[in-house]
Amino acid sequence: MEQPDTVSKEEYNDTHIALLQFLISVQCIDKTDLLVVYKQLHRASQLHALKQARASLEDGDFDAEELHSETSRQEDRDSNEQDDSEITLGELSLVISKINSQLKPLYLTVVESVDQDDDTRTHVILVNTKSSDSIKLTTSYTDKEIEIINKLIDEMFENPIRNGQLQYSIERYVAINIVKAQLGSLSEANDFLNKLVSSLWIELYNGKFTLGTRALVELKQFLYSKYEEKSKLTPNGTISKCAGCGEITTRGLSCSDRNCYVRFHKKCIELFATGHQTTICPNEECEVPLKSMEVFY
Ligand SMILES: [Zn+2]
Ligand SMILES: [Zn+2]
Numbered sequence: 001m002e003q004p005d006t007v008s009k010e011e012y013n014d015t016h017i018a019l020l021q022f023l024i025s026v027q028c029i030d031k032t033d034l035l036v037v038y039k040q041l042h043r044a045s046q047l048h049a050l051k052q053a054r055a056s057l058e059d060g061d062f063d064a065e066e067l068h069s070e071t072s073r074q075e076d077r078d079s080n081e082q083d084d085s086e087i088t089l090g091e092l093s094l095v096i097s098k099i100n101s102q103l104k105p106l107y108l109t110v111v112e113s114v115d116q117d118d119d120t121r122t123h124v125i126l127v128n129t130k131s132s133d134s135i136k137l138t139t140s141y142t143d144k145e146i147e148i149i150n151k152l153i154d155e156m157f158e159n160p161i162r163n164g165q166l167q168y169s170i171e172r173y174v175a176i177n178i179v180k181a182q183l184g185s186l187s188e189a190n191d192f193l194n195k196l197v198s199s200l201w202i203e204l205y206n207g208k209f210t211l212g213t214r215a216l217v218e219l220k221q222f223l224y225s226k227y228e229e230k231s232k233l234t235p236n237g238t239i240s241k242c243a244g245c246g247e248i249t250t251r252g253l254s255c256s257d258r259n260c261y262v263r264f265h266k267k268c269i270e271l272f273a274t275g276h277q278t279t280i281c282p283n284e285e286c287e288v289p290l291k292s293m294e295v296f297y
Contacts, residue, residue: 010095010098012098012099012101012102013045014045015038015041015042015045016095016098016099016102018041018045019034019037019038019041019095019099020099020102020103020110022037022041023099023110023124023126024126027125027126027199027200027214028123028124028125028126028199028200028213028214029123029124030121030122030123030124031089031092031112031121031122031123031124032089032121034092034124035087035089035092038087038092038095039085039087042087089122093112096110096112096124107128107129107130108126108127108128108129109126109127109129110124110125110126110127111124111125111126111127111217112124112125113125113213113216113217113247114245114247115213116213116216116247116249116250116251116252116265116267117251117265117266117267118267119267119268123213123214123217125213125214125217125218127214127217127218128218144182144183145192147182148178148179148182148183148192149196149201151178151182152170152175152178152179152196152202152209153211153215153219153223155170155174155175155178156168156169156170156210156211156250157223157226157227157238157239158227158238159238160238160240165296166240166254166294166296167296167297168210168211168240168250168251168296168297169205169206169208169209169210169250169251169297170208170209170210171208171209172207172208172209175193175202175209176189176190176193179192179193193209196212197212199212199214200212200213200214200215201214201215202215205251205297206297208297210250210251210297211250216248216250220248223239223248224239227239229241230261230263231261232261232283235259235261240252240254240261240263241263242263242264242265242268243262243263243264243268243272243282244264244265244268244269244271244272245265245268247265249263249264249265250297251265251266251296251297252264252265252266252268252269252295252296252297253265253266253269253293253294253295253296254293254294254295254296255281255283255286255288255293255294256288256292256293256294257281257286257288259286260281260283260285260286260288261283262281262282262283262286262293263296264293266295269290269293272290273290278290279291281293
């Protein structure tokens with residue numbers, strides 16, 4: 001008997017399409033939750049195939065050779081069914097890359113992004129890859145709503161040193177006022193902010209609004225081109241990049257030397273210290289100990 005195919009070797013099939021349709025509807029999901037969905041889809045497609053095979057067998061409308069091969073395929077499916085509880089997150093990544101190979105011509109891609117705070121958590125996000133300097137192309141919002149989103153992002157990133165502290169989050173009332181100025185009423189402003197939260201464009205962190213997981217991934221290029229990374233060569237940039245993982249960080253630890261550009265995610269600093277065998281800030285013009293970095297959000 002042939003060895004049953006593993007999930008990772010499967011060709012692009014109905015299960016991939018169903019998973020993509022699911023991703024289009026949710027846009028952003030925890031990878032462990034997506035694995036549960038994938039297992040259900042995988043199992044459903046196998047049961048469907050099995051039912052079809054059994055129906056054909058009962059019809060008895062094919063010859064002995066076909067019967068034999070159909071039965072062995074059925075056995076393959078049976079053993080695959082037992083496998084599906086063992087589908088791993090790693091195999092799900094292979095499924096995602098198979099989906100991505102089909103998405104390329106559509107300027108869409110499914111991105112896996114590790115959570116800013118918790119490196120055991122990965123978000124899976126469907127994003128637009130058409131590089132652009134505006135948000136317009138990447139969302140389905142109206143022009144007016146995009147203008148509001150732009151204003152909120154400006155408030156967060158244009159001048160992130162507020163009241164003498166680095167902060168990318170904005171007070172609730174500030175956000176409400178920005179939205180209210182455009183939409184008119186307080187209830188409309190609250191509804192719109194709730195909509196942005198539920199679609200993961202913004203999120204509440206310690207009672208303040210900050211850019212959401214999905215926006216950080218989808219708007220990465222936009223943010224870098226509009227505000228520029230803060231670095232040794234570009235000290236006026238306002239985007240903080242983690243010295244550990246290289247991703248944008250909107251909360252974490254910042255060097256206590258005001259002139260220093262070094263920032264870390266909280267989850268990344270320890271790994272950096274052990275990996276580089278160091279206890280001081282990686283900026284060679286700075287000697288601040290890593291342990292006296294300051295919390296920002
Ligand atoms: Zn990091
Ligand atoms: Zn420093």
